[in-house]
Amino acid sequence: MSAALLEGKLIAESLKAKIKLEVEALKSKYGKTPKLVAIQVGDNASSSVYVKAQKKAAEAVGIVYELKIISDTISQPGAESMVKEMNKDGSVTAIILQLPVPKGIDAKKLINLIAPSKDAESMTPENLGKIVSGQYRIGPCTAMAVMELLESAKVDLYGKEAVVVGHSEIAGKPLALMLLNKFATTTVCHIATAERGRLLEHVKRAEILIAAVGKAGIIKGDWIKDKAIVIDVGINKVGERIVGDVEFGAASQKASYITPVPGGVGPLTTTILMRNTLELFKAGLK
Numbered sequence: 160m161s162a163a164l165l166e167g168k169l170i171a172e173s174l175k176a177k178i179k180l181e182v183e184a185l186k187s188k189y190g191k192t193p194k195l196v197a198i199q200v201g202d203n204a205s206s207s208v209y210v211k212a213q214k215k216a217a218e219a220v221g222i223v224y225e226l227k228i229i230s231d232t233i234s235q236p237g238a239e240s241m242v243k244e245m246n247k248d249g250s251v252t253a254i255i256l257q258l259p260v261p262k263g264i265d266a267k268k269l270i271n272l273i274a275p276s277k278d279a280e281s282m283t284p285e286n287l288g289k290i291v292s293g294q295y296r297i298g299p300c301t302a303m304a305v306m307e308l309l310e311s312a313k314v315d316l317y318g319k320e321a322v323v324v325g326h327s328e329i330a331g332k333p334l335a336l337m338l339l340n341k342f343a344t345t346t347v348c349h350i351a352t353a354e355r356g357r358l359l360e361h362v363k364r365a366e367i368l369i370a371a372v373g374k375a376g377i378i379k380g381d382w383i384k385d386k387a388i389v390i391d392v393g394i395n396k397v398g399e400r401i402v403g404d405v406e407f408g409a410a411s412q413k414a415s416y417i418t419p420v421p422g423g424v425g426p427l428t429t430t431i432l433m434r435n436t437l438e439l440f441k442a443g444l445k
Contacts, residue, residue, distance in 0.1 A: 162414040165308050165390070167427035174307075174430045175220050178437055182221040185440070193440035194223040195279060195432070196245050199257040200238060200264055201231025206257040209429075213255075216429040222436055231261040238264055239272055246274040252443065253279035253436040276443065279435050282328065290333055293340045296442075297435040302333040304427035305369055305390050312416050314367065314388060316341040322361050324348045324378065324404070325371035330392055334369060343367065353377075370404035380409020389417040392424050 186192050195217055199206050210226055217224035229241055238260075245254050254277045260266045270278075275285040281297045289295040297303070309316065321343040325331040331347060338345045346365075352358050362368060362382045370378050371392035383389060383405075393404030403420030411417050418424055 162389070162411040162417040165312055165388075165416050165418045165423060167304065167308060167418070167423050167425060170307060170311050171426045171430040174427075174434060175216070178222075178430075178433050179220040181437060185444070186221070189444060191440075191444075192221065192223050193252040193436050194225065194250055195253045195255065195436045196225045196227060196248075196251050197255050197257055198238075198241060198245070198269075199226060199228045200233065200260045202228070203257070203259060206259070210257060212429045213432060216433050217436075220433050220437075222433055233264075235264060235268070238269055242269055242272045246272075246277060251277060252440045253277050255279040255432065277439060279432060279439065280329070281333075281435065287328075287333065290336045290340075297438050298337065299329045299333045300428045300431040300435065301330045301371070301392060301424065302337060303431045303435075304424050305330075305334055305392065306337050307427055307431070308390060308418065308424065309367070309388070312388065316343040316367070319343050319366045320364055321345045321367040321369070322348060322365035323369045323371065324358070324362065325369075325373070325392070327371065330371040331369075334371070338367075368405075372404045374404060375402050376404070376406050378405040378410070380406035380411075380413065383410045383413040385413055386415040387413065389414045390424065391418050391420050394420060394425065 197210060214224045245251050254273050256269050258266060270282050273283055275283045278286050281299050290298055321338045323331050323335050326347050326349045335345050335347045346361055348358055348361050359382055365384055365387055367388045369390045373393050375395035375397050389405055389410055391403035391405045395402050401421050
């Protein structure tokens with residue numbers, strides 16, 4: 160058996176078409192356009208790649224995109240002042256802080272300063288709290304992209320054994336909450352799970368496996384349960400290749416669905432960012 164591919168690109172294109180139509184309709188009705196501001200501290204190569212993708216996605220759907228690059232010599236108070244300035248700017252719909260930030264800058268403090276009504280990645284405590292209560296319309300982009308992929312495959316999550324490997328605030332933690340909101344039986348594994356030698360036993364019983372560690376091949380192909388659904392969030396450079404956290408070749412022979420890397424979760428994340436921006440814009444019109 161060879162698993163069917165869950166590719167994010169086609170889903171992303173469909174979502175972008177819907178977002179573009181809605182942006183145009185709202186602009187016609189209200190004479191306003193959503194605006195996303197990205198704050199980048201210093202000149203970071205990986206941030207620049209994401210910024211280009213965000214700008215391209217914004218242009219495709221009619222959202223105004225502005226990049227504010229501030230010097231990597233800026234102080235913490237100076238960076239905080241920039242965030243506060245964007246909060247007060249009535250023309251700004253949504254704000255995203257590009258990561259990583261230079262040493263000496265506390266990213267969590269900056270994110271927590273973003274007004275929840277302008278939080279494009281839904282990373283502030285207030286917005287994360289809405290995920291806990293199941294009352295969210297936006298969420299962290301990576302986590303939302305995973306849920307979109309599962310929905311596209313018409314996966315019935317009710318009662319399923321879901322295992323999330325990785326517990327970051329942008330993927331693992333919010334994903335676990337989203338899966339719980341869908342009544343999946345959810346287990347979260349992390350570094351301590353692996354250090355106790357318990358990772359294999361959890362992965363082997365996963366009907367839905369989501370790997371979000373950032374370590375190439377940490378999940379072996381022969382660990383995958385027959386007919387499991389495998390979502391690989393990991394993006395790792397090995398030589399000249401980009402690979403995921405799961406051994407793709409072997410895993411694809413056991414899974415029913417699997418995401419390729421690249422081409423799975425990645426293409427959806429920037430589109431979800433645009434959808435979040437649109438949802439924040441709509442909420443501000445009320």
